[in-house]
Amino acid sequence: MANQEHLEILMGGVAAWNEWRIKNRGITPSLSEADLSRKDLMGADFNGANLRKANLRKANLREADLTYASISEADLRMANLSRANLAGASFRSADLTKGDLTKADASYADFSNTSMCGADLRKAYFTSAILILANLSGAKLDNSSLI
Secondary structure (H helix, E strand, C coil): CCCHHHHHHHHCCHHHHHHHHHHCCCCCCECCCCECCCCECCCCECCCCECCCCECCCCECCCCECCCCECCCCECCCCECCCCECCCCECCCCECCCCECCCCECCCCECCCCECCCCECCCCECCCCECCCCECCCCECCCCECC
16 A cells, blocks of 8 residues: 555645655655556656556656656556656566657666557667566557667
């Protein structure tokens, strides 16, 4: 379950959230199982956060910092993650169906058993990412780096 205090701070807006993150670097935010569907979280600092099983369906996470975040089993269908920093994040068994990851940095991220069916992955960086059993059916991969 999400930490209610953390969730209330986030509901106060991205600016308030990011300011709280700066002042509380030693705290790992817990937003597991939170319903953040359709929320505008553009530019939010979720570095190292626990978003496991969160509902992020159709959420705007454009330019968000999700480095080393735990997003396993989360619902990210149709979410906007364009230009987001996903480096080292764990998306194990998450659903990114029809998500937008254009120009995202997913280096070293774990997408094991993740659905990315129909996702827009153009110009995204998957350098050293783990894609074991990831479903990329119908995904747009033009100019992506899958090294």
